[in-house]
Amino acid sequence: MRILRGTCKHSLDTISRHFSSVLTTILSLSGEFIKLPNPSIEPPDDYKWKWFGNALGALDGCHVDVSVVPSYQGRYRNRKQAITTNMLGVVDRNMKFLYVLPGWEGSSSNSRVLRDAMRNNRQDAFVVPQGKYYLVDAGYTNGPGFLAPFQSTRCHLKEWVASQQQPQTSKELYNLRHSRARNVVERTFGLWKKKWAILRVQSFFDIKDQIRIINACCVLHNFARDRQHVMDDLLLLEVDHEVDDLELEPGDDANLNTSVEVTNEWTNFRQNFADDMYAKYLVRHAKLEM
Known part of the structure; x- marks a missing residue:
């Protein structure tokens, strides 16, 4: 000001x-x-997403620095000791926000924020259409509407880049392709923060106004995505050097997400999904070697 x-x-x-x-x-x-997609409309083709035809996008939590009075700082302090709000961001394949929920204290887990977004009594509740799903990281429960990577198996792009190895199992192949597609949410967060400097500097506004500013920047991001792809491409060159898939931090317990029920049907769906993907992968590679 x-x-x-x-x-x-x-x-x-x-x-x-x-x-x-x-x-x-x-x-x-x-x-x-900012609005949830029409599930009846086919999304645009994208190689990274070809394996996940019923996916509407990806979601994750994003920490945004905020300024609060000293008595609130404990609640807003995240694991990295920064004072932040933990924002749920749901994005589509084209790096546009479909749903956002900022305002939760930085000490809150991603799962807890998602649980709040899905409350039935919310006027703007986040709803996943029947038969569709979003890609999520290992910090969330693998349950109906939310397709997560397999635990205890490499699930971050940097792990694959570092190893320079080909997938050896169905779970490894699934996790690799899952991470490539899911990376869109981290790229979106990175681009969003690059564009709007007000998200990167200390604020002197009241916390309620800071949350309103965060929401407004999401609106402006989507407006710009429809009109400034060339400028975005230049910024993404910087973002891609900086974005590093976030490791699941200690304490980010997937079981906290009680809004998503773990079902045998969904567990079997993911396993069958991975097995079918790997079978096709082996057939393709066998043909290439002939």
């Missing part, structure tokens, strides 16, 4: 009123620019 006062030659009070007005206007467009 003080920078704007020097640039625009107006009082802080005037700038504050106009800032609040613009922020409110942007947020009024949320329903137009």
Whole structure:
């Protein structure tokens, strides 16, 4: 605000009123620019996603730095000792937000935030259509609507790059292809933070206004994605050097996500999914060797 006062030659009070007005206007467009997909519409072709035809996108938690009064700092302090809000971000294959829920304290687990988003009594509840699913990392339960990697098997891109090995089992192949597609959510978060500097600097706004600003930046991100692909491509060159699949941190217990029930049917679905994928992979490689 003080920078704007020097640039625009107006009082802080005037700038504050106009800032609040613009922020409110942007947020009024949320329903137009951030919305869950129509499951009946076929998503665009993408090699990374060809194995996951019924996937609508991917989701994860994203920590955004915030400023809070000292008495709140303990609740907002995450495992890396930063003061943040943990935002649930659901994105599509084209790196656009489908659903966002910022506001939870940085000490909250990703699973807990998702559980809140799925509450039946939420006016803006996050709902997964029947027969569809989102890709999630190992911090979430593998249950109906949420397809997670296999535990105790390499599931991060950097592990595959470092090993320079080919998948040897159905679980390894599944996890590799899963991580390649799921990486879209980390790239989206990286691009989003690159674009909007206000997300990277210390804020002097009230925490409620900071959450509104985060929501507004998600709206602006989607607006820009439809119009600035060339600029985004340049920023993504930087993002791809910085993005490193997040390891599952100690304490990020998948079992906390009680909104997603673990079922034998879904467990078998993932295993059969992986086995079928691996069988086709072996046939293809056998033909190449003939």
